[in-house]
Amino acid sequence: MPKKILISDDAMFMRTMLRKILETNGYEVCGEATNGQEAVDKYIEHSPDLVLMDITMPVLDGISAVKAIKAKDPNCKIIMCTAMGQKEMVFEAIRSGAKDFIVKPFQAPRVLQSVEKILGAA
């Protein structure tokens, strides 16, 4: 059974790109969230194996979403999607419970490397 991954990003382009990278490599994208609140709701709904979480999102930002998900599921696995210039926020996200980060612009091998690392630790 493929691993279920939830993608959270406010840009459809990013979601589509990530979905394609993941789906062509045998992962199941179980949901897409367009803001942090949706990410929290869909995490509860789908119990994904992994979340790819953008930082800059409307309604609820990615870091607050990480905190909310971590509070619900201490074992959650979240990879932050970041861009240049968001170092401080990555630190905060890791402190809040994120496991790794990937940097935009995304390159498929790097995304997969991180996803495999976090999912495949066992």
Add this chain to the structure above:
Amino acid sequence: MGFETNDLAQLFFEESDEFVELMETSLLKVEQDGADTETLNAIFRCAHSIKGGSGSMGFSEVAMFTHGLETLLDNLRNGHVIADDDITALLIECADHLKDLLDAARASKPYPNSSPLMTRLEIIIDGGGPPQEEEFDEDKFRAEIAALLAEEEGKSAEPAKVADFSDLDALMDEPVEAAAVAAPAAAPVAAAPVAPVVETVAAPAPSAAPGPVATASAAEPSKRPAAADKTESQILRISADKVDRLINLVGELVIHQSMLVDAAGTTASPQMAAAVSAISQATRELQERVLAVRMLPVKQLFGRFPRIVRDLGRACGKHCTLETSGEETELDKMVIEGLVDPLTHLIRNSVDHGIETPEDRIAAGKPESGTVWLRARHESGSIILEIVDDGKGLDKEKIVKKAIEKGLASPEDQLSDEAIYAMIYQPGFSTAAVVSDVSGRGVGMDIVVQAIRGLGGAITVTSKLGHGTTFRLKLPLTMAIVEGLTVRVGKELYVLPLTNIVECIKPGADDIHTIAGQGEVLNLRGTVLPVTRLHTVFGVPSDITEYQDGVLVIVEDGAKKAALLVDELVGQNQVVVKSLETNYGNVEAVAGATILGDGKVALIIDVAGLSILRQASAQYAAAA
């Protein structure tokens, strides 16, 4: 990377266009109402998303520029830099530049030079005093993060749950499906020999091996709704082409359905009649639903105009705002696209020619700032768009004077207000003493009128000197279907769009008169209307020679009315418009063709086109 780069590129451009547009509207809001955190955040997110996308697509110029833009926006929302008018203006310029960059990327053309704007951005960013961003070294950063992660893991290394293998047995007795969907957030499951029934999830920390195992809750039947597995996106992006093909096909279906109704009418057994009636109903609904797919709110169309009004107002030295309403009103995508140019022209006109300078407005006792309203609403199966300004209004005397100069009217003419205002639609007619470089761009009101007619719509203008002008556009909801009246001329059938029809009358022998220079006219309860014999327009033989043997259909286009002589009225029905343009080009006075229920082909008459014919010949007569 193995996926369709073209699709992704298209998605990137479409979404980026939306982001730039949102950025622009938000910036205009900042300019008007001042900066608030929410708006600044929204603008920041737009730049941020474009940056990420363009980087991924390999449009490094776009990415670099948006990065600079994003940095300034970040400083604004952090309060390092305060948004004043200059900065807002700079940001609006940046949004424009971003649009140009995206256009260049889309067309694979050389990028416009970003460095002047970048320099201005950097000056403000550096002056704002936030720490200069250091060079980003991902490897170094990863090392820092790894250290932090190790620290965090150490902190959160609570004793792992003791593995409870008794639950595993229970789990194995569960039906496969129940176990397969059961991986609730609270129950991580270790890689175990029971792998086929249990989703394998990694342990949270390497040190936690052999790891926690499923608790009893994992085996509980999941409450997850079946629908949750469906793809989440609520909005589908479909190429317009696919929808158009579907619409065409449904159009064919509608034709066949009406053929079926005709055929069944004569032989119908009760079962047959019931089936035909059910098919008819389903077909109608299918048609409505499919057409609805192409309906879009006018919001996006309206969204471009606040900027135009702002820029134009500045260029003309006028204070002017645009107020919109009815943005949720839906229109066929094709109609919306066709409206961009005519609406832009009308709005430019209102600002340029309608709204007065602040001094003139104050002298006239009006507020210093002028307003243009753009409104949309439904009205009995049509969409009404109004462009209203509170400017100086149309000067009838000036129009008449000009019309006489241009030979469009003679001093003796007794012209109604409608007729006078209609003069501004004439090619080459302009009342502005000096053609300004904003409205006078070679597109006259005549082009606007043509465009609106091309969409199957009509335009009227009303005005009050000193108080303002209203342009009112009446548009069909869709161009794919016409509610029409089928008429017969000789052996030919024609469809007249119902929106153009005022009434039908059976003329008496003495209702028609011939007036020298104007041809035949109908005296309709005191109003004189020109009469056209449809068979002469299309050059087909007619069965009748005398008016009283036929029927007169009174048609209108805007304020103009005329009477058309036809042999007979056949019936009223919805017809699917088939374009002739692919095969025949644009045929005068013909809007398209359709196939009727009995399989016969009928031309759909473009009533506005007819009036133009009539007008043109009347003018020649007047000039001769």
